[in-house]
Amino acid sequence: xxxxxxxKRVIDFAVKVRVKxxxxxxxxDNVPHSMNPFDEIALEEAVKLKEANHAKEIxxxxxxxxxxxxxxxxxLAKGADKAIxxxxxxxxxxxxxxxxxxQAIAKLAKDExxxxxxxxxxxxxxxxxxxGQLVAGFLNWxxxxxxxxxxxxxxxxxxxxxxxxxxxxxxxxxxxxxxxADLRLNEPRYATLPNIMKAKKKPIDKKTPKxxxxxxxxxxxxxxxxxxxxxxxxxxxxxxxxxxxxxKEKGAL
Amino acid sequence: xxxxxxxxxxxxxxxxxxxxAVTAAKKLGNDDIxxxxxxxxxxxxxxxxxKVANIKRVIIAxxxxxxxxxxxxxxxLVVASQNQFKFTHILAGATSFGRSLVPRVAAKLSVSPIxxxxxxxxxxxxxxxxxxxxxxSKIKSKAPVKLLTVRxxxxxxxxxxxxxxxxxxxxxxxxxxxxxxxxxxxxSKSDRPDLQSAKIIVSGGRALKSADNFKILYDLxxxxxxxxxxxxxxxxxxxxxNDMQIGQTGKIVAPELYIAIGISGxxxxxxxxxxxxxxxxxxxxxxxxxxxxxxFGLVGDLFKVVPELTEAIKK
Numbered sequence: 001x002x003x004x005x006x007x008k009r010v011i012d013f014a015v016k017v018r019v020k021x022x023x024x025x026x027x028x029d030n031v032p033h034s035m036n037p038f039d040e041i042a043l044e045e046a047v048k049l050k051e052a053n054h055a056k057e058i059x060x061x062x063x064x065x066x067x068x069x070x071x072x073x074x075x076l077a078k079g080a081d082k083a084i085x086x087x088x089x090x091x092x093x094x095x096x097x098x099x100x101x102x103q104a105i106a107k108l109a110k111d112e113x114x115x116x117x118x119x120x121x122x123x124x125x126x127x128x129x130x131x132g133q134l135v136a137g138f139l140n141w142x143x144x145x146x147x148x149x150x151x152x153x154x155x156x157x158x159x160x161x162x163x164x165x166x167x168x169x170x171x172x173x174x175x176x177x178x179x180x181a182d183l184r185l186n187e188p189r190y191a192t193l194p195n196i197m198k199a200k201k202k203p204i205d206k207k208t209p210k211x212x213x214x215x216x217x218x219x220x221x222x223x224x225x226x227x228x229x230x231x232x233x234x235x236x237x238x239x240x241x242x243x244x245x246x247x248k249e250k251g252a253l
Numbered sequence: 254x255x256x257x258x259x260x261x262x263x264x265x266x267x268x269x270x271x272x273x274a275v276t277a278a279k280k281l282g283n284d285d286i287x288x289x290x291x292x293x294x295x296x297x298x299x300x301x302x303x304k305v306a307n308i309k310r311v312i313i314a315x316x317x318x319x320x321x322x323x324x325x326x327x328x329x330l331v332v333a334s335q336n337q338f339k340f341t342h343i344l345a346g347a348t349s350f351g352r353s354l355v356p357r358v359a360a361k362l363s364v365s366p367i368x369x370x371x372x373x374x375x376x377x378x379x380x381x382x383x384x385x386x387x388x389x390s391k392i393k394s395k396a397p398v399k400l401l402t403v404r405x406x407x408x409x410x411x412x413x414x415x416x417x418x419x420x421x422x423x424x425x426x427x428x429x430x431x432x433x434x435x436x437x438x439x440x441s442k443s444d445r446p447d448l449q450s451a452k453i454i455v456s457g458g459r460a461l462k463s464a465d466n467f468k469i470l471y472d473l474x475x476x477x478x479x480x481x482x483x484x485x486x487x488x489x490x491x492x493x494x495n496d497m498q499i500g501q502t503g504k505i506v507a508p509e510l511y512i513a514i515g516i517s518g519x520x521x522x523x524x525x526x527x528x529x530x531x532x533x534x535x536x537x538x539x540x541x542x543x544x545x546x547x548x549f550g551l552v553g554d555l556f557k558v559v560p561e562l563t564e565a566i567k568k
Contacts, residue, residue, distance in 0.1 A: 011384070016520065019388050099359070099360075099365035124501070125384060127383055128369070133360070136357055136360070137357040163495055167440040169435075170436040170437045170438070177432075220396070223378065223392065228389050231527055233547060235550070236551070237551050240565050252531040
């Protein structure tokens with residue numbers, strides 16, 4: 001099995017994002033970035049499949065500006081065999097939609113005959129939760145989203161436990177398939193120093209949108225990005241009886 | 254202009270999120286709203302759907318292969334319906350069902366979907382949160398068909414009665430049943446209301462210290478007729494299952510009353526509950542961020558305060 005793992009470079013999860021005064025986007029300059037945490041989980045699961053001899057090769061893919069190479073190096077240090085960087089400039093990247101990323105991934109998956117596309121369930125910047133499902137739709141492959149457990153069933157199927165609203169669901173999908181990782185699937189490993197050194201020698205294949213015949217025409221336009229309305233703190237109450245009284249006054253109890 | 258709402262149901266009952274999606278559909282300004290009910294033995298659900306206020310048509314797909322509503326199968330039906338009716342908008346709730354399905358349909362229609370919509374400004378302009386709710390984006394869609402998932406917490410439920418939609422068979426779709434198969438489901442069983450529809454939610458964090466200690470929350474919840482939620486920290490610590498998680502990576506809720514107990518108020522948790530009408534926070538650390546968004550804060554030891562509160566409500 002050959003696995004294509006999509007990795008996105010996002011503002012680090014520990015950073016409190018700020019909206020730009022001109023309301024066009026959020027502040028990204030001089031802000032720490034890292035690999036989307038859900039993509040890290042997808043990558044870790046792919047590496048586990050390889051360690052269990054179910055996967056032969058893992059290729060990490062990222063679409064974005066030159067800086068995306070950093071996270072591709074991280075992916076290589078964590079166990080990807082090689083990487084593909086679809087490079088676009090900053091201005092172009094601003095307008096890229098999950099739709100376009102999914103088209104690129106679908107094209108690669110088809111052209112290079114991958115058996116499995118593995119992504120995070122959502123990126124923590126746009127919180128869109130679309131890319132995996134879009135890839136599956138473009139390829140007409142089965143999908144197992146929000147995976148919290150992945151087991152192989154022979155060489156042709158995967159059994160996947162999914163996190164759904166009311167609990168858990170188990171499905172079987174036939175390969176080739178698209179999977180998206182949920183939080184509880186695994187705990188990603190850290191890259192070790194020797195692996196970071198080794199990763200420097202692994203290949204990163206650069207591609208352009210043209211190489212993949214990718215049309216980046218926008219279907220959406222961001223009109224404004226604003227701060228959410230802030231919720232005002234209320235008051236401290238002294239004890240339980242006061243709390244109950246106040247809640248009753250407000251009609252909340 | 255016409256809109257399709259994809260019903261969420263369990264073959265017996267229409268899910269409340271469908272009613273929220275109908276409200277969002279109404280805000281698009283189209284009077285021609287259809288509901289697609291795809292499942293197995295769904296006549297009851299279809300009847301329910303026909304009665305929803307403002308519904309013109311109920312498209313019914315009743316088949317064994319749709320029993321578990323796998324996205325691959327429902328997707329093909331939505332696409333077939335779209336080819337016949339040429340809707341301008343297709344909506345579903347932002348739930349695990351809608352989230353799985355809508356982008357897949359979008360790919361088949363070559364459309365960029367807009368997910369997690371919290372406000373409809375016009376037929377083509379929508380508002381959605383990003384960065385765990387720390388930024389709000391207003392987005393205009395130029396797509397020929399708008400595909401949306403909408404958050405139940407942002408749209409009131411449409412009236413369940415008053416409509417008289419006319420039933421119609423869904424067009425034939427070539428459904429491929431080979432590629433995916435339903436194996437089983439393990440749904441959390443509880444007599445309490447579920448998080449998404451509960452009027453009151455009692456929610457616990459890491460300060461509960463163990464799964465056993467969650468019992469004091471269940472006792473309080475049962476007194477209040479409330480649902481019980483948890484922070485990601487509590488889920489990660491193994492105190493409760495993930496389907497109780499509220500936050501950016503869990504469920505988004507907006508009850509009338511939210512009681513956060515032993516929860517510090519990490520951004521990722523607040524993203525999932527800050528639209529609650531009244532927020533109460535109980536925590537022993539008076540500097541923790543949850544107090545900044547709480548209407549009422551009580552500083553104290555939760556193991557003392559919570560049983561006291563349960564007792565006070567009994568009276």
